[in-house]
Amino acid sequence: MFMYINMMLSLFMFLSGIIVYVLKRKHLLSTLLSLEFIVLSLFYLLFMLYMNYNYEYYFTMIFLVFSVCEGALGLSILVSMIRTHGNDYFQSFNILEC
Template sequence: MNQLLYTTFSLTMLGTLINRTHFLTTLLCMEGMMVTLFVMMTITLSNTEMTSTTSMSIMLITLSACEASTGLALLVTTTNTHTNDYMKNFKLLKC
């Protein structure tokens, strides 16, 4: 089971590195990484039966939801200003 989760995390990270043409694709790959981390943490915490750290998985999924909403807000804003979501159109060092 752990090998499958490690493979899933590696594939989503590879997808983030390879498919950098669209902003939406990058956001989806990052969400896949967060969900995989959530599943790994939940399985690890349930196997070790550590009751003091059970809230960590809830905090992780909460931060993941915040990251997703911020990413979608940025996607809508950049789509409205640039009319597409191509990463090459963004000027990251623009003042």
């Protein structure tokens, strides 16, 4: 019963992250935050799955390392976009200008 509730919570977190990603796609910061929320929900799902089957947690550490690298890359793209264009709107970003 406990595992079922955690799976439903993780699924709800994942779907709400996807809904926010679709609805707030105009700002880069909002999309990055929703992607990090999706990664956290997947981490929670993996952790509960490994805890249920009594596996080792090494893969979750590798998953966290890759998610931190993804977050750092997204923030660097955000900083470079704000420095060059002044904001994080996708409407003002023109690929042909660069």
